[in-house]
Amino acid sequence: MASSYSIKTPNLNTGIYHIEKYYHHIFAGDKELISLINKLGLGNQLEWLRGSTGYYLNGKIRPMNTPFEILRALPFLDVLRLARLVMKARAIMDTEPYDEITAKEWIIDTAGESVYNNFFLPLLQSKFGDNKERISAAWLLGRVRIRSNRGAKGERLGYLRGGFYALVEAMAESIRKRGGIIRQGNVLKIEVSDGSVRGVVVDGERIECERIISTVAPQVFGKMLSGLDTNINYQGTACALFGLSEKVMDDVYWLNIKEDVPFGAVIEHTNFIPSSDYGEHLMYVTSYFQNQESMLCKSSDEELIELYLKGLEKLFAGFREKVKWWRLHRDMETAPVYEVGYRKKLLPYKTNINGLYLAGMFSAANYPERSMNGSIKAGFECADIMP
Ligand SMILES: Cc1cc2nc3c(=O)[nH]c(=O)nc-3n(C[C@H](O)[C@H](O)[C@H](O)COP(=O)(O)OP(=O)(O)OC[C@H]3O[C@@H](n4cnc5c(N)ncnc54)[C@H](O)[C@@H]3O)c2cc1C
Incomplete structure (x- = not known):
């Protein structure tokens, strides 16, 4: 969960800091x-x-935090239609x-084509790429609901100062204190006989x-044990992290983009957590990608970073000169595709094999949006039903 890089820096007394491989923050409803976090x-x-x-539109960054800023960025009628859509979404329990219907259909029905094209399309593009038109309205409604900690000055998000690394460490420490043993390794096989779990093979042992309790994506699980009946589609992520000598955007943490660039969003972490x-x-x-044939998945690290840098130069002239270092992290199974009919594909905690349980992004606790909170909830709920 939210694994981190440990970055060496001569600029701090400690000489080292931890930062998530993929940007992470939490919501008030988590x-x-x-x-x-409190218990630990x-x-x-x-x-x-x-x-x-912010929203990069027609060559300019437009802040999108307050009703006034949204009013300035979108046509007036679209703002009214958007407000009505949000109210309607919040009232749906x-x-x-x-x-069973697509987000696109529901948005166009509720607020019209212009709101879809100008406001939601870049969001759906950045989250789901080529799958955007298959995403369900249920996902969108869940998304609108969790983004509710918004005051007059914008949204408040939570972050664990020092990184979510501290949470993972504290969980590990608490397990060890209770006599648990943590072994890290690659699970190659789950052994089952007479309908019951017998063992696991980890790195050959x-x-x-x-x-x-398996928490890996069904596709990964299928390599350890055949017979799991599921067709949940996952998408991959190609996420670069740049260490920079200077800030890039004025006061924008999260930038959605409506421009022809090879990435969906730019997240300036140090416009959220102070650079000090x-x-x-x-x-x-x-950027998310849909299959292993995508060049976001196939190209070498250097090629992909070069591609991203060219796109970044288009948005922020002189970006290259600010780059001190970069890291690139890619994974295929980073998020289920919340397409129409997804709810029926959710996997129950208990399987029909004695002793075998599943809890993860594919569980009901992570519907209609996956999150750290959803997986922790799934873990607790699964543990509760175990004998
Ligand atoms: C780009 C990005 C941004 C995100 N931002 C946020 C955010 O802001 N807030 C938020 O709440 N959530 C965010 N998430 C989602 C969040 O990270 C996930 O929902 C959460 O980490 C899921 O936890 P998990 O333990 O269920 O699955 P995972 O974190 O996927 O854990 C599964 C683990 O299994 C391991 N594994 C795989 N195969 C094997 C094997 N054969 N043997 C042993 N181990 C194996 C993997 O290495 C992995 O560590 C983000 C995700 C991404 C990709």
Whole structure:
């Protein structure tokens, strides 16, 4: 979960800091995660800060935090239609029926083509790329609901100062204190006989066990044990992190983009968490991809970074000169595609094999949007039903 890079920097006394491989923040409604943070004694590191958003449109960054800023960026009638859509979305308590229609259809029906093209299309493009037209309205409604911690000055987002690395470490420490043993390795096989779990093979070594909770994507799970009946599609992420000598955007944390560039969003982390925590400026540049044939997946790290840099130069002239270092992280199974009919594909915690349980992004707790909170909730709910 939210694994981190450890970056060496001469600019801090500690000489090292931890930063997520993929940008992460949390929302006020992330109840299980916030409760776990408090239980592990990290509550004083959790801060709620303004996560300003912007929209790159027609060659300019337009801040999109307050009603006034949205009014300036969109045609007046679109703003009224957008406000009506948000009110309607918030009033919908049962999103189940909306799993059967696309977000595109629902937006156009509710607010018209212009709101879809000018406001939602870049969001859907940045989140789902070529799958954007298949995404369900249920996903969109879930998304509107979680983005509710918005005051007059914009949205407040949570971050664990020092990085979510601290949470992973604290969880590991708490497991060890209770006598648990953590072993890191590649699970190659799950052994089952007479309908019951017997063991796992980790990096060639067999470990006997009676119960397993698997948290990996179904496609990965299928390589360990055949027979899991699922057709959940996942998408991959290609996320670059740039260490920079100077800030790039004025006061924008999250930038959605309507421009022909090979990435969907730019996230200037140090416009959210102060750069003094790191001794430098940090920016993520990210894109989702739909299959392993995508060049976002196939090209070498250097080729992809060059592609991103060309796009960045288009948006921010002189960007290259600010780059001190970069890292690139890519994974295929980073998010389920919340397409129409997805709800029926959710996997239950209990399987029909004795002792085998599943809890992860594919669980009901992560519907209609996956998050750290959803996976923690799935983990607790799954543990609760285990004998
Ligand atoms: C770009 C990006 C940005 C995100 N931003 C946010 C955010 O701001 N807020 C938020 O709440 N969530 C965010 N998320 C989502 C969040 O990271 C996930 O929902 C969460 O990490 C899922 O946790 P998990 O433990 O279920 O799955 P994962 O984190 O995918 O954990 C599964 C683990 O299994 C391991 N694994 C795979 N195969 C094997 C094997 N054969 N043997 C052993 N181990 C294996 C993997 O390495 C991985 O560590 C983001 C995700 C991405 C990709």
